[in-house]
Amino acid sequence: MAPIWKSRFKDNDVTPEDMYLNRRQLIAGAAGLGLGSIAGPALAAPEGLEPNPYEDITNYNNYYEFGTSKTDPAKYAGALTTEPWTVKIDGMVDNPGDYQLEDIIANAQIEERIYRFRCVEAWSMVIPWNGFTLASLLERAGVQSGAKHVAFETVMRPEEMPGLRYPVLDWPYREGLRLDEAMHPLTLMATGIYGKDLLGQNGAPLRLVVPWKYGFKSIKSIVRITLQTDEPFISWKDANVQEYGFYSNVNPEVSHPRWSQATERVIGSGLFGSRRETDMFNGYAEEVASLYDGLDLKKNF
């Protein structure tokens, strides 16, 4: 049995959709007075995680298979066929094979998790995910002893993904975790946002969410999960080894060579929103810091 992680953020921390709509209307009203983006952050709850509106989450995405602009995924990801969807689980597992998504979901315990999502580009938003722990899926596949890492792969369909025409990265997109990171109760396989099925731009129909790591680790539209001994291939690390490491834990003290990671832009806070200070492990230090005891986080960025 996977240990069930008790969320610090209770169900009632999620803004119910009707209330969320009211909030939007309030902001829309303020916008009429020319106060929209100024009033935005003032309405945010002073503590806890206030999820970004659904429109923010579904219209501001990095998904280079659909294009490199933040709005390309919302524009083009509708073309992605997500039914049927098969995830190949292979490598060092007792039950390798092609798992149908319906079958995976039917056997999963879907919960809601409100996580802050911190991009390596120094912005963040708060997303109410629906999903199940990766640990529960891996347990079903039966991880064999000797397996040390989990490798993931994104679907590659040139006919549905216009961004694949450009060699921005060595496609298909690939990511990976250490096995203990993968088994951590915070590590989620997301299937929805705000109780709705994931949209293509958010990584439909099944994506990883590792909240203490930079967003690019949370690989989208997964078609393959491989248990292995060696450290997996990481697309961004392959593209630029000086800038992207295997771990990519959120760490305000380790700058990305091209930008500081000390603070982050809060998406949805408008033109005059202030930056927030980035938290160690994106605020999940209590839960995950022990995974990295004795590891030099500056070297292993």
Add this chain to the structure above:
Amino acid sequence: MTDTAATPGLRDRAIQAVNQTARKIPAWPLYILGAVPPVWLFIAGLTGGLGVDPVKAMEHQMGEWALWLLIASLCITPLRRFAGVNLLKFRRAIGLLAFFYIMGHLLIWLVLDVQIPSQIWADILKRPYITIGMGAFVLLIPLALTSNNWSIRKLGPRWRQLHKLVYVSVVLGALHFILLVKGFQIEPLIYMAAILGLLALRLPVFRRR
């Protein structure tokens, strides 16, 4: 009067028409027209028209427009030399607008994006793409300050020498763009290629004709 050819070709007539029209249009409205896009951008940012991350959208857009303007200013000389189209009178306005746009780009970055003075300095010193972008801007300051008739008279031939700094600045500007994108992206490379092409046209090899 000047029409000596018996039947000037269509191309010649078109060029002549452009030149005649250009002669009639004053350059000053360009400054007013040039103010429209940034004001529109700011209003759009305020009212949600630039999406959920208006600061980045404004920053990027101003930078890209500035690059367009710099490239446009580089087109004036080749257009005259190789096509006979004379738009020289608009060059100062285009160059100054480019400078103001870059200043806007910089201010958005300073005030709305980074916000924290200590981080601004750290960024300028430590991040190559920002150092390069700042360099491109600083090089344009003396050019903007001497973009007036008095300076041209005062500096004489040195004015032309000084204003060749724009070649360095625009290459740095394109390099700034190349360095800031993630992964291998084509758009900034196209800008760089266009700029290098326009600069190559100024080499003596092409000048002789």
